[in-house]
Amino acid sequence: MSLTQILAEKTVFVQALNREIKMAKTLTQEFTKGLWEEIAPFRLVLGLCPVLGVTTTMENGIGMGLATTFVLVFSNILVASLRNIIPSKVRIACFIIIIATFVVITELLMQAFAYTLFLKLGVFIPLIVVNCIVLGRAEAFASKNSLTLSIADGLGIGIGFTLSLAALGSLRELFGANNLTIWTTPTSVIGVQEVFGPHFQPFTFMVQAPGAFVCLGLMLCLMNLLGSK
Amino acid sequence: MRELITMVVVLTVLAVLSGGLLSGLRNATAARIEVQQLKFVKGPAIKAILKGVSNDPIKDRFAIKDGETERKVFVGKFDDEANTVVLESFGKGYGGDIGLMVAINMEDDTIVGAGVTTHSETPGLGATAKDDPGFVSQFKGLPIEETFKVTNDGGKVNALSGATITSRAVCAAATQAGGIYQRMKPQLTEKLKEFNK
Numbered sequence: 001m002s003l004t005q006i007l008a009e010k011t012v013f014v015q016a017l018n019r020e021i022k023m024a025k026t027l028t029q030e031f032t033k034g035l036w037e038e039i040a041p042f043r044l045v046l047g048l049c050p051v052l053g054v055t056t057t058m059e060n061g062i063g064m065g066l067a068t069t070f071v072l073v074f075s076n077i078l079v080a081s082l083r084n085i086i087p088s089k090v091r092i093a094c095f096i097i098i099i100a101t102f103v104v105i106t107e108l109l110m111q112a113f114a115y116t117l118f119l120k121l122g123v124f125i126p127l128i129v130v131n132c133i134v135l136g137r138a139e140a141f142a143s144k145n146s147l148t149l150s151i152a153d154g155l156g157i158g159i160g161f162t163l164s165l166a167a168l169g170s171l172r173e174l175f176g177a178n179n180l181t182i183w184t185t186p187t188s189v190i191g192v193q194e195v196f197g198p199h200f201q202p203f204t205f206m207v208q209a210p211g212a213f214v215c216l217g218l219m220l221c222l223m224n225l226l227g228s229k
Numbered sequence: 230m231r232e233l234i235t236m237v238v239v240l241t242v243l244a245v246l247s248g249g250l251l252s253g254l255r256n257a258t259a260a261r262i263e264v265q266q267l268k269f270v271k272g273p274a275i276k277a278i279l280k281g282v283s284n285d286p287i288k289d290r291f292a293i294k295d296g297e298t299e300r301k302v303f304v305g306k307f308d309d310e311a312n313t314v315v316l317e318s319f320g321k322g323y324g325g326d327i328g329l330m331v332a333i334n335m336e337d338d339t340i341v342g343a344g345v346t347t348h349s350e351t352p353g354l355g356a357t358a359k360d361d362p363g364f365v366s367q368f369k370g371l372p373i374e375e376t377f378k379v380t381n382d383g384g385k386v387n388a389l390s391g392a393t394i395t396s397r398a399v400c401a402a403a404t405q406a407g408g409i410y411q412r413m414k415p416q417l418t419e420k421l422k423e424f425n426k
Contacts (some may be wrong), residue, residue, distance in 0.1 A: 056352050087236045094243055101247040105254060112258040115265035122349045123325065177353060204353045 027152050034156030040133045041164040041216075042223045047133040051165060052212040054124050059181045059191070061169025063117045065162025067110065067125060069155070071102045072134050076154035079142040086143070095138040096129070103128045116184055133161060172215055176206030270346045271303075274330045275315050277362070278342030279305040286315060289424060293416055295409060302417065304424050305332060305341075311424035312336050314417055316409055317346065320402030323394045324349035327358070329365075329402035333373050333410055335421060343368040343403060348395075355395035364389055365399070373407040 038044060041051045050068070054060045078098045079086075086094045107125045110118040118125065128134065137157055142150040173179055178200050181191035194200070205211045267287055275286050284306040292299050305313035315332045328346035333339070345359040358364055367386050368377070377400040378384020379393065388396035410417070 085239060087232065087239060089232075090236045090240055093240060097240075097243045097247055101251060104251050108251075108254050108258045108262070112261040112265065115262075115269045119270065119347065202353070207352050208354075 027149065030149050031152040031156040034153065034158070034160040035163070036160070038157070039160040039164055039223075040157060041161065041168075042220060043227075045220070046136065047131050047161065048216075049127060050124050050131065051168060052209065052216065054121055055165055055169035055172055055212060056207045057120075057173040057177070057179070057181055058166055058170040059117070059183055060120050061165035061167075062162060062182070063114070064121055064124060065158070065165040067106050067121070068128055068131060068134065068161055069158025070106055071099060071128050072137060072158045072161075073151060073154040074102045075099045075134055075138055076142040076150040077147065079138045080145065080147045080150035083143045091143060092135075092139070095135060095143075099134050099138065100129045133157060168212075168215060168219060171219075172206045172211060175203050176208075176211060177204075178202045270328070271317070271330065274344035274346045275303055275305075275332075278330060278332045278344045278365075279313065279315065280342075282306055282313075283309055284311075291420055293413060293420065295413055300409065300413075302420070304421065306424070311421050313341055314410075314421070316406045318402045318406035318409060320398035320400070320405065322348060322350055322398035323355050323392070324351065327395065327398045327402060329399055329406065331368070331373075331403055331406035331410075333406075335414075335418065338373050338410075340368045340371050340373055340403070342366070343399075345399065350392070350395050355389070355392040357389050357392065358395050358399055361389070364396070368403055373410055375404075375407070377401075377403045377407075 034040070040046045041048060047068075050064050054064045075095070075098050079095060082094070082098075103126060106128070107118070110121075110125065137154060141153050145153070170180060173181070174195060178196055179191065179193050180195055181189055183190045203211070206215065272287050279286055282305045284304070286303040286305050289304040289306070289311075290301055291304070292301050294300075300316065303315035304311050305315060307313065313332055313334050315330055317328055317330050319326045319328055321327075325348070327348040327350065330344045330346055332341040332343070334341050343365045345365060348356065348359060350356045350358065364387075371377070371385070376384075377386055379386050379388040379396045379400055381388060381393065382397070384400065386396065386400055
């Protein structure tokens with residue numbers, strides 16, 4: 001084997017390796033951007049209807065976040081794999097059909113397997129259809145990128161959304177009801193009751209709608225402070 | 230033209246697939262969902278309002294036709310005699326419909342007990358209608374043909390503090406249950422005879 005051949009092989013190998021590293025890098029980038037840089041409710045101020053509506057307890061926030069993540073990931077998967085088939089003039093209609101299908105699937109599965117949570121989230125589950133985050137990711141990302149990248153993007157944005165809802169929900173529940181519930185099973189409640197002791201008078205204001213606005217505003221302010229440095 | 234056809238075909242295929250998938254899933258989960266509803270919402274409420282029954286009201290249930298709608302009725306036996314029926318009715322609350330289970334003694338037409346089932350009221354305010362047994366226990370022993378009202382509207386029921394709309398909705402639901410009961414009384418009496426055999 002001549003020297004030039006060895007060198008040529010080496011460059012091919014290095015190029016392939018570089019490509020793989022770059023792929024992995026963009027994959028993690030697409031995943032992590034949803035967790036902090038583009039965390040939907042706080043950075044982009046998107047999807048505020050469920051953010052304000054369901055976060056009366058931490059558990060509701062987590063449940064709503066997970067339901068949205070499920071819809072987001074599967075709609076991204078379908079939109080990314082059908083992106084070359086869907087005609088661009090009717091793409092929004094197609095996205096809505098796909099998203100609505102997964103929302104109804106979520107609703108039915110939740111009724112069958114997590115009924116208590118379904119009772120608490122109520123009308124907000126069907127409203128995921130019009131959640132602008134889900135449609136936004138389908139239009140802005142999944143319809144232009146590969147399947148793997150779209151899955152990473154959906155997971156990242158979804159988990160970021162769940163974290164934001166859980167953070168807001170825990171604050172509101174903590175001060176508004178003096179509790180912190182993570183999950184309720186039919187037989188027991190995982191969480192802490194009466195965090196500040198039995199004599200703490202909860203600010204019921206916090207679990208009502210105005211409390212949601214105030215709390216979200218303060219969190220946005222905090223995020224801007226952190227971001228400005 | 231070609232473009233138009235592709236658009237129509239893609240949209241149709243997507244919609245058909247989605248519809249088929251969802252109807253399949255609905256059929257597959259329907260039985261489980263009903264069990265869950267009985268277990269988590271209606272069951273506990275019925276057991277709470279029918280304290281001391283000698284049968285299982287969830288098991289002894291039947292459906293009855295009220296005009297177009299089908300209503301589920303639960304039967305309670307006291308001292309081995311089926312004399313109590315539980316009906317569900319709804320009232321418009323602050324955050325949506327409030328479901329109310331009303332147990333009625335068929336011998337003297339009085340309310341044995343009531344309990345809130347499904348609701349989406351504000352936690353800490355309207356949601357107390359479900360959490361605080363003192364509120365719904367006000368209906369106990371009242372004759373069913375009455376039109377229930379909160380004290381502000383000239384009635385007998387003390388409203389929950391800070392949740393007048395919820396309290397009104399519960400009163401409306403109880404009144405509605407009374408209406409259903411009176412409409413269906415002949416059929417209900419017939420059905421209860423079967424349970425007393």
